[in-house]
Amino acid sequence: xxxxxxxxxxxxxxxxxxxxxxxxxxxxxxxxxxxxxxxxxxxxxxxxxxxxxxxxxxxxxxxxxxxxxxxxxxxxxxxxxxxxxxxxxxxxxxxxxxxxxxxxxxxxxxxxxxxxxxxxxxxxxxxxxxxxxxxxxxxxxxxxxxxxxxxxxxxxxxxxxxxxxxxxxxxxxxxxxxxxxxxxxxxxxxxxxxxxxxxxxxxxxxxxxxxxxxxxxxxxxxxxxxxxxxxxxxxxxxxxxxxxxxxxxxxxxxxxxxxxxxxxxxxxxxxxxxxxxxxxxxxxxxxxxxxxxxxxxxxxxxxxxxxxxxxxxxxxxxxxxxxxxxxxxxxxxxxxxxxxxxxxx
Amino acid sequence: xxxxxxxxxxxxxxxxxxxxxxxxxxxxxxxxxxxxxxxxxxxxxxxxxxxxxxxxxxxxxxxxxxxxxxxxxxxxxxxxxxxxxxxxxxxxxxxxxxxxxxxxxxxxxxxxxxxxxxxxxxxxxxxxxxxxxxxxxxxxxxxxxxxxxxxxxxxxxxxxxxxxxxxxxxxxxxxxxxxxxxxxxxxxxxxxxxxxxxxxxxxxxxxxxxxxxxxxxxxxxxxxxxxxxxxxxxxxxxxxxxxxxxxxxxxxxxxxxxxxxxxxxxxxxxxxxxxxxxxxxxxxxxxxxxxxxxxxxxxxxxxxxxxxxxxxxxxxxxxxxxxxxxxxxxxxxxxxxxxxxxxxx
Numbered sequence: 001x002x003x004x005x006x007x008x009x010x011x012x013x014x015x016x017x018x019x020x021x022x023x024x025x026x027x028x029x030x031x032x033x034x035x036x037x038x039x040x041x042x043x044x045x046x047x048x049x050x051x052x053x054x055x056x057x058x059x060x061x062x063x064x065x066x067x068x069x070x071x072x073x074x075x076x077x078x079x080x081x082x083x084x085x086x087x088x089x090x091x092x093x094x095x096x097x098x099x100x101x102x103x104x105x106x107x108x109x110x111x112x113x114x115x116x117x118x119x120x121x122x123x124x125x126x127x128x129x130x131x132x133x134x135x136x137x138x139x140x141x142x143x144x145x146x147x148x149x150x151x152x153x154x155x156x157x158x159x160x161x162x163x164x165x166x167x168x169x170x171x172x173x174x175x176x177x178x179x180x181x182x183x184x185x186x187x188x189x190x191x192x193x194x195x196x197x198x199x200x201x202x203x204x205x206x207x208x209x210x211x212x213x214x215x216x217x218x219x220x221x222x223x224x225x226x227x228x229x230x231x232x233x234x235x236x237x238x239x240x241x242x243x244x245x246x247x248x249x250x251x252x253x254x255x256x257x258x259x260x261x262x263x264x265x266x267x268x269x270x271x272x273x274x275x276x277x278x279x280x281x282x283x284x285x286x287x288x289x290x291x292x293x294x295x296x297x298x299x300x301x302x303x304x305x306x307x308x309x310x311x312x313x314x315x316x317x318x319x320x321x322x323x324x325x326x327x328x329x330x331x332x333x334x335x336x337x338x339x340x341x342x343x344x345x
Numbered sequence: 346x347x348x349x350x351x352x353x354x355x356x357x358x359x360x361x362x363x364x365x366x367x368x369x370x371x372x373x374x375x376x377x378x379x380x381x382x383x384x385x386x387x388x389x390x391x392x393x394x395x396x397x398x399x400x401x402x403x404x405x406x407x408x409x410x411x412x413x414x415x416x417x418x419x420x421x422x423x424x425x426x427x428x429x430x431x432x433x434x435x436x437x438x439x440x441x442x443x444x445x446x447x448x449x450x451x452x453x454x455x456x457x458x459x460x461x462x463x464x465x466x467x468x469x470x471x472x473x474x475x476x477x478x479x480x481x482x483x484x485x486x487x488x489x490x491x492x493x494x495x496x497x498x499x500x501x502x503x504x505x506x507x508x509x510x511x512x513x514x515x516x517x518x519x520x521x522x523x524x525x526x527x528x529x530x531x532x533x534x535x536x537x538x539x540x541x542x543x544x545x546x547x548x549x550x551x552x553x554x555x556x557x558x559x560x561x562x563x564x565x566x567x568x569x570x571x572x573x574x575x576x577x578x579x580x581x582x583x584x585x586x587x588x589x590x591x592x593x594x595x596x597x598x599x600x601x602x603x604x605x606x607x608x609x610x611x612x613x614x615x616x617x618x619x620x621x622x623x624x625x626x627x628x629x630x631x632x633x634x635x636x637x638x639x640x641x642x643x644x645x646x647x648x649x650x651x652x653x654x655x656x657x658x659x660x661x662x663x664x665x666x667x668x669x670x671x672x673x674x675x676x677x678x679x680x681x682x683x684x685x686x687x688x689x690x
Contacts (some may be wrong), residue, residue: 001405001406001429001431001432002404002405002406002427002432003407004428006365031609033635034607034635034636035607035608035634035681035684037605046421054618058346059603059607059635059636059637060347060348060603060636060682061347061552062346062348062684063682076526080636081347081574081603081636082574084346084347084572084574084603085346085650086346087346087347100578101575102536102575123577125584125586125600126585126586126587127577127579127583127585127586127639128585128586128634128637128639129574129575129601129637130458130575132577136639155429155590156584156586156587156588157587159587160588162620165584165589171476171642186575226469227429229426229427229446229474230447230475232468232477238472239470239472239510240471240472240473241471241473241499241501242451242471242501242502242504243501243502243505243508244501244502244510254472256473256474256566258404258405258426258429260379261673261674261677261678262378262379262380262382262383262404262677264678266611266670266674267671267674268613268668268669268670269672281588288655290378290379290404290674290677291378291404291405291425291426292404292473292474294472294473305430313690324352324612324613325606325611325612325613327610328606328635328636329606329611329612332606332607332635333606333609333678335677336380336681337379337380337405337407337408339407
């Protein structure tokens with residue numbers, strides 16, 4: 001068994017949702033796009049449904065279809081990319097709720113699925129998805145006559161609380177929607193933390209559920225343990241791995257462990273990365289290769305059967321710091337070859 | 346349908362194998378670890394079996410089990426990580442051939458599966474996997490008496506042809522194995538290109554099959570097309586995406602496309618990346634987010650339904666250059682959400 005083990009703590013996931021729900025003024029949904037941020041949308045979705053989530057968000061209709069299979073009928077599944085050409089059957093047969101983001105999509109929805117539930121996505125300044133103020137002014141009366149179930153927008157800078165963009169987007173969203181008798185949603189995790197004026201009727205936490213920043217109080221959800229295949233002793237001057245990028249400067253013990261960049265452990269983190277052998281931090285020795293990593297375990301009193309890459313000592317934010325990215329990407333990069341084990345199912 | 350489409354050209358894959366086979370002095374195997382370098386081990390394995398491959402290599406016994414299901418009985422499936430605790434049943438029931446890399450593994454193999462086929466992995470200087478010269482000297486007679494089917498080692502610097510490590514490893518491998526009447530293997534793609542003295546009885550190409558360097562003559566195997574969800578017009582001064590990282594300096598047309606770092610498109614490539622709208626190169630505008638990318642399509646005469654990220658104009662090496670990595674990682678990072686379509690099945 002050389003398969004690395006990714007343990008997903010569904011109790012921690014549910015605790016994070018409850019904490020964000022307690023902070024939210026209205027209903028609290030859950031974002032489970034990108035396969036539940038890489039942790040398994042079905043398992044994550046079912047665990048959150050148990051905790052009380054009644055509305056889920058995914059990126060694509062295909063993700064919505066897979067989630068419906070896992071959840072069964074009942075929970076609402078909203079699709080951020082809206083109603084694309086080719087999506088009609090999935091939306092209809094699986095009861096998905098597209099978040100319509102353009103006039104084109106609005107026409108497609110109303111023509112193909114008259115009377116079916118949908119939401120409206122407005123652009124309040126991010127210029128990514130949703131109708132802009134001018135477009136919205138032209139379409140608004142027609143769209144509202146079709147009884148949307150939700151009007152939403154998304155914040156571009158919510159992870160930076162004092163960014164002036166937040167207040168500006170809030171104001172634009174208000175101007176576009178005040179007085180409309182449809183539930184509204186603006187905030188994801190970062191927006192929840194900005195305070196209740198950003199919450200409206202529904203919040204949509206994503207990263208905070210999975211233990212990531214900006215929700216600093218989040219409980220960590222993932223542990224990643226990588227089996228040791230082989231241990232060897234090096235003399236000073238011997239090199240390790242591709243390009244001989246690590247050279248031993250003292251008598252050195254190297255553990256070769258069974259994971260690599262094919263498992264989503266970004267190759268560029270190599271020189272900065274370390275793993276834990278019990279309480280001992282052990283630096284990566286040389287390049288991360290596709291399936292294997294050399295680790296300098298010289299200072300560990302003993303070499304356990306597996307080294308810990310993610311856990312109590314090193315979080316997704318730690319790894320993100322090693323490769324100039326954000327915790328979100330560390331999670332979604334975790335590859336399909338990892339053996340996912342669920343705690344608290 | 347907002348799902349991005351990854352097209353895998355199995356004809357090109359087979360052509361690459363045939364080209365590397367023509368360069369190889371002896372038998373030519375195929376490395377299909379990491380899910381066939383991210384392209385689907387089952388489909389890739391079956392296509393290569395059709396082309397004549399009789400021996401495959403994977404990283405883990407679990408990968409071997411999945412490949413056996415796809416290939417059926419017949420082809421030999423070798424496991425680089427060898428025989429780990431817990432692997433015995435898979436090795437026995439699915440007829441896998443572990444590449445034994447330590448005395449511990451040798452004992453496990455001989456005790457649990459006496460008489461079953463296995464290979465031997467020697468360390469000729471990479472200090473990653475395999476028995477070292479001293480270990481090998483002690484074990485050699487016992488190991489050879491068990492009739493290994495292959496003796497192999499791996500080159501650390503084969504992608505750099507003039508690196509002195511290549512000749513040194515060749516010499517060590519020869520010293521460890523000359524005179525032994527067992528088939529030998531040292532070369533992967535890079536080793537094939539170093540010339541016939543590196544080939545021995547069996548070569549094990551990986552990256553070259555999939556269109557990557559160092560096999561510069563390889564035919565490209567992958568095309569990645571990302572659907573456009575929405576197009577919007579920006580006035581100068583308007584910003585796009587998270588953190589407002591892109592600001593329009595002219596009247597600008599932005600296409601929001603349906604892929605992101607959750608699909609393995611590394612977030613850090615953002616500022617350098619571009620996509621093709623037909624023959625027009627269109628730069629990424631702002632940050633790559635989890636499921637969406639803004640693209641500046643102002644210069645495109647028209648906006649097609651999908652933009653091309655990988656194809657004739659931009660290869661895996663192009664993308665690798667944008668994020669300081671190698672083509673191998675671009676391939677293996679391609680995420681499970683992409684719709685994989687196979688040409689030449």
